[in-house]
Amino acid sequence: MIIYGVAILAFSYIVGQLFGELLGNWLGINANVGGVGFSMILLMILTDWLRKKDLFTLPTQSGIQFWNQMYIPIIVAMAATQNVKLALTSGMITLLVGIIPVIICFAAIPLLAKFIQKSDIETIRT
Amino acid sequence: MEIFYKFLERNSLILAFLIVGLIMYFSSIISEKLTNKKLPSAAIAIILGLILAYFGGIQTDGEKGIADIKIFNGFGTLGGSMFRDFAIISTAFGASLLIMKKTGLLGLISLFLGISLSFIFGVMLAYFYGYRDSISLTTIGAGACTYIVGPVTGAAIGASSDIMALSIAAGVIKAIFVAIITPFIAKSIGLNNPHTAMIFGGMIGTNTGVMAGLAATDEKLVPYGAMTATFYTGLGCLVCPSILFLIVKSII
Secondary structure, eight states, X not given: OXXXXXXXHHHHHHHHHHHHHHHHHHTTOSSOOSHHHHXXXXXXXXXXXXXXXXXXXXXXXXXXXXXXXXXXXXXXXXXXXXXXXXXXXXXXXXXXHHHHHHHHHHHHHHHXXXXXXXXXXOOOOO | OHHHHHHHHHTHHHHHHHHHHHHHHHHHHHHHHTSTTSSOHHHHHHHHHHHHHXXXXXXXXXXXXXXXXXXXXXXXXXXXXXXXXXXXXHTTTTOOHHHHHXXXXXXXXXXXXXXXXXXXXXXXXXXXXXXXXXXXXXXXXXXXXXXXXXXXXXXXXXXXXXXXHHHHHHHHHHHHHHHHHHHHHTTTTTOOSHHHHHHHHHHHOOHHHHHHHHHHHOGGGHHHHHHHHHHHHHHHHXXXXXXXXXXXXXXX
8 A cells, every 4th residue: 555655654754853852952952963863764674674574566666666766856845945045145255255165165075075085986876 | 617627636745756756757757758857857857847936936935835726735745854764874874983083073164165155155145245244144054054054043042034134045045056057067076975975065054955966966865964954953053143143243
């Protein structure tokens, strides 16, 4: 059933995000620390386990796949709700602070990427 | 007309589904016909979304782009953090845990490097611009991380509200800039494999920017970038008002 897939995803979401909230609270900050990451790891472990047990039927998978496919449309909706007006009207200093550090960080990415083990490189097959 | 608006207001989430669907469709046509598929349709769709957000902002003077217009309220739900995180977690299905383990340490290093670099250059720019007190400098530097780290840091160390607003604006600009620019520079920084995507997520960190930027570049890289970026804001909220603030204070 499709709802099983959605429910597995929801379970991963709730457990992982809650863990991120608690971790943030424990560190004394008002923010979620790594909730999405924990949820992702949990989902990978769960789906792997179900696959091994032969319980991961096609309809169950499509319950997760649906949201996977909805990701870009959701990001488009997110883009449409950003405070773009504020960004474009708030003056020179914000433009500089918003853009220059990003350019520096972009430039640093290839330097860090050099440390990736050559044998580990797995390019994505499309 | 009144009935029509009331109806759309009540069903705004469904209306958002329809409009986003149309945006995706037009973007794929533009991508194919005008750019010969050189510019991915997702990138065009995201830019169209940002343009809509701008018009929403001028129309209503609100903070949530198009979602501040009543009948487009559904965009706020569809593009809000709940659906966004739910969908992004689903992308982990099919991602490789092995790759994530192998690049885990580099991802962690990139997180600390990314936060420090953004903070340092944010503080330096603010200093050159004439800010001299450590609280304002730290808050603006934190805003160079993400638009959440900025105000959280500012609130923690007692920044004035105009400095907080400035740090939020800087963070929003960062997110928009990353979302737009990533597909164009992906090739030149080697952003074509999951390992580099993890470093990218840690170095850049702003969830909105990283997720939109990777979606516009190559959908398959999304889970890897998201995996590291998800720690960025939390880590930034941890180190900016504490260690980094103390360092700025001791220098000024």
